[in-house]
Amino acid sequence: MTRSTAMDEAAENGAEAYDVVVVGGGAAGLSGALALSRARRSVLVIDSGEPRNAPSDGVHVYLGREGTPPAELMADGRAEIRRYGAQLRTGRVVSAERDGTGFRLTLADASVVRARRLLVTSGLVDELxxxxxxxxxxxxxxxxxxxxxxxxxxxxxxxxxxxxxxxxxxxxxxxxxxxxxxxxxxxxxxxxxxxxxxxxxxxxxxxxxxxxxxxxxxxxxxxxxxxxxxxxxxxxxxxATRMSARADWLAPLGLDLADQAVQGTVVGRHIPTDPTGRTDVPGVWAAGNVAEVSAQVIVSAAAGVRAGAAINADLVTEDTRQAVAARRAGRPLGD
Incomplete structure (x- = not known):
């Protein structure tokens, strides 16, 4: 694995630094973390422990896991990403800001983590x-x-x-x-x-x-x-609830929510993305209900995998650019 210069500098300063921080530990976030950790990326998943589907008896229309209690599905997912080296932390991100080419996240307990890329999978709130x-x-x-x-x-x-x-x-x-x-x-x-x-x-x-x-x-x-x-x-x-993405903490990065409509009727607020989950803010991807308010669990999981693959490809491009620059300068880029 190739570490970036920004990651090395963060480590020297005693800061926790990761290739990717995933904010939200539901189906989308864990699936994205699985794809990324299997790609040998350093990954931290931060989850506030407030799943939207907590009152439900089971997850449905999820091939191979039909009727599985939501808590069981998430427990299995957490175990799987740990197997590949991903880390998990219970907490709430309250602010995000640019930190060089990456990001600096502050949690509610005042702790700080840094990331080269962000995957936002923080879900939504149903307004009843x-x-x-x-x-x-x-x-x-x-x-x-x-x-x-x-x-x-x-x-x-x-x-x-x-x-x-x-x-x-x-x-x-x-x-x-x-x-x-x-x-x-x-x-x-x-x-x-x-x-x-x-x-x-x-x-x-x-x-x-x-x-x-x-x-x-x-x-x-x-x-x-x-x-x-x-x-x-x-x-x-x-x-029919009004569904609003949990993403206010992204405002300092200039990432604003937009109305999402069904048949011309606004049903909620979401983070607009391209088909891979890429947002308008460089380095930030979003997947799951935070990006598609009507997505079912299996759809959110698929979106997380797609976003994870896109983030890894983006990091490969950056790693290669840095490696070429180091080679031209006559210095090896540490592994």
Whole structure:
């Protein structure tokens, strides 16, 4: 392995320095770290321990790992990257700044690490509708993705809480898993005549009025209560959250979030990247939900591998440039 001049200088100053620091230890981050550590790069993964899918019973549509508890999948991933020399640290990055051609990261405990490249996989935060009782059931009976949870609630009474223009599409999608689906208009715009016809044709009931609270018994959803006091029985409720990337700490580098839209409707904020995960800031890549808010776990993992390979290729180019410069200057570049 070839060390960079910047890495050598950082080591001489007593600083922790790595080829790549991965911020976020979910599927994207661990997959990227696996690709990089197998490429014999020095890698540190910093994870705050706040996985988005923590309330979920299992990871779904992940070939070969279907139904695996999220914590188990992450534990296996951490063990795998350690096998190839990657390091892990529990912590939260609070700021990032340029440090020569690399980066200087400060954690919440005031410790500092340096990196030649950054892979941002810090995920996102779901902003839930403000309905009493909803947050307590999030990830259990209150769900967002039919591909992640539809099979588990198949043939049950499913409600869809409408909060925006995509509500009709959402209700028609959930209809694939149950013939007992009710769309609660709540705060969403009134559907047009064509939408009403589509809902009626698929047997989706429509209930007008704002949902005032969720009703539960023994920790499980049993219904929704409208502001009028009328109650409707459901055992699963689909909601559309607003999803915002955890990336405020990147602002000093000039990396700003952008709106991400689905069918013309903004559903969240993300870090824009090219197909490899490269951002507009040289040396910074992003993968997973921080870059694609609707990505499922297996998609995030694949994006992490792709970004890891791209980062290694970028470092190879830099290592080669430094080696050529050293050769021309008549000095060997240390291995």
């Amino acid at each position: 509708p403000d309905v009493p009782g909803l947050a307590e059931l999030w990830g259990k009976d209150v769900l967002h993705c039919p591909y992640c949870h539809g099979w588990e609630v198949r043939d049950r009474r499913i409600g869809v809480l409408a909060t925006g223009p995509l509500a009709v599409h959402q209700a028609l999608l959930w209809r694939q898993w149950s013939d007992d689906v009710t769309l609660f208009l709540h705060t969403a715009p009134e559907p047009d005549d064509e939408s009403y016809e589509q809902l009626a044709a698929r047997g989706v009931a429509v209930v007008d009025g704002k949902v005032d609270e969720l009703v539960a018994a023994e920790g499980r959803l049993t219904g929704v209560r409208l502001a009028s006091g009328e109650e409707f029985g459901v055992s699963a409720l689909a909601v």
